Amino acid sequence: MVHPRFTPVAFFVVLLSILMFSCASVPDISHEETSSGTADIVEQEPEFPLIYGRGTGASREEALQAALLDGVRRTAETLLGPAVSVSSVDQLDRLFSADVSDGADYFKKGSFERLGSVSRSKDQVEEGIRGRIDTLYLIKRLEAAGIGGDLFTASADIPVLEDEAPPSWLDSLASGTDASRQESSAVTSLAESAMESAGAVEKGSLDLERLDLSSGERQRLTDYITSMKFMVLAEDGEDASSVDAASVLTAFLDMRGYAVSSQENLEAVMNGQEKAYEAETEGKIGVLQWTAAKLRADIAVTVEAEVETSNAGGSYSGEALFGIRIREVSGWKDLGLVRSPRGISVSGFSTEEEAAATAIVRGLTEILPDITRISEEGVQDMLVQGISYTVEILNVDDTATINRLKDNLKGEIRSMRHSLGNGSLKLNIRYLGGVESLENTLCDAAANIPGLENISLLYQRGNSLTFDVFR
Secondary structure, rough: OOOOOOOOOHHHHHHHHHHHOOOOOOOOOOOOOOOEOOOOOOOOOOOOOOEEEEEEOHHHHHHHHHHHHHHHHHHHHHHHHHHHHHHHHHHHHHHHOOOOOHHHHHEOOOOEEEEEEEEEEEOOOEEEEEEEEHHHHHHHHHOOOOOOOOOOOOOOOOOOOOOOOHHHHHHHHEEEEEEEEOHHHHHHHHHHHHHEEEEEHHOOOOOOOOOOOOOOHHHHHHHHHHOOOOEEOOOOOOOOHHHHHHHHHHHHHHOOOOEEEOHHHHHHHOOHHHHHHHHOOOOOHHHHHHHHHHHHOOOOEEEEEEEEEEEEOEEEEEEEEEEEEEOOOOOOOOEEEEEOOOOOEEEEEHHHHHHHHHHHHHHHHHHHHHHHHHHHHHHHHHHOOOOEEEEEEOOOOOHHHHHHHHHHOOOOOEEEEEEEEEEEEEEEEEEEEOHHHHHHHHHHHHOOOOOOOOEEEEEOOOOOEEEEEEO
16 A cells, blocks of 8 residues: 655654764863953944854854854845845855954954854764854855845845844754654664665765876866765655655765755745746746755756555565656756656555555665666766856956967866957857866966966856956
8 A cells, every 4th residue: 555644753763864863972061261352242232133053063163153153144044135135145145254254343343152062972072152254244245246236225224133042952952852863772783784885985986097087187186076966855855755855866966075956945945936036037947956056956856756565464564666866956967767667665664654665765765876876877977077167257358368378277177268359358268177277277378478477266156157367
């Protein structure tokens, strides 16, 4: 019989076991003196609203920076509104990256405090903060980055934001636990055996030696593949089995070290953004591809699942069948459909829900290597052709400088065409690597060329970058 929707207790016992980490807690709940001074956040000040932030990193300081920028980024999105925030996601990503911004700069002096840190795994620390954010400074930084247009200049008043209420994650930070990652000993062995079966899946394990690449390109390709991001969702959001299977696959990919966006992330992006979608795309690309691009996903995975259970003498058995569609996001290329083999069943359970949930875990474990292999091969094939970028360099108009730049870029660029006009150089480039990698490559190539040594990125929108040489 086809199983009914899992009860929350039965399914999430299994799913939470997948998400379980063996970790030691390092509670740190005391107020600390920060580099800005001792926190003083009692009195409400309209231009300095109280916000909370939460972040993770390989060290406490890295996690602190992530937490600060988390609070700043959410405040910026509140000021901008959902439509502008979605259309400016690339610029916001850059402005609020740890390479560009120090999160502490956005807070009123002496106002932020560390709420504690917890080790979530052997190489991941979580940190929480609260503090009073300097709204005026934040707006100035947004305007300087070209984000929001004249949204803020229409009024001289500083937008008034209310103090944030204490978030629900404060309790888990204080106790050293995470409600989404609680240990369940009843299915610990199931999760461990599932991950052991998937242990042969290694990120970036493709054979790149056969490809005609420079050493720099080969390294960038490896870096890109190992950091690629998935978006995973159910083919039918109303189908219980498909939704549950998508949740399990998301958990597995996360445990393999991939960044993953889920159905909830997709719904958050799409909430009220129909006009933004139409304005940006004019309907030329599908809404799913647009959303995946907004989530910065490289691979979109849709999951269709059918689970059957049976009962013999009071013992339940289960079998799950899957159809996993994989697409490369930039060109929306269909990379393939992974189907699960029949005959992979589980048995010996006291409830139907346990049998169904375990069948999903077992079935996805079997096909996980195929899903990651096809995804990596698809990204590799796309990258080897080179990602298309448009680059404009202002205040460059002499042929000798252009020729030197082209010579310095040999072996780093797949192909390049250029044109001159209105005192600027325009380049159509195919490059094997991401936006930040291209920025670094161009700056390195220009560093020893007279007139280009001060080159710096002015702004970036999608795959379009504009530089100035500041002569």
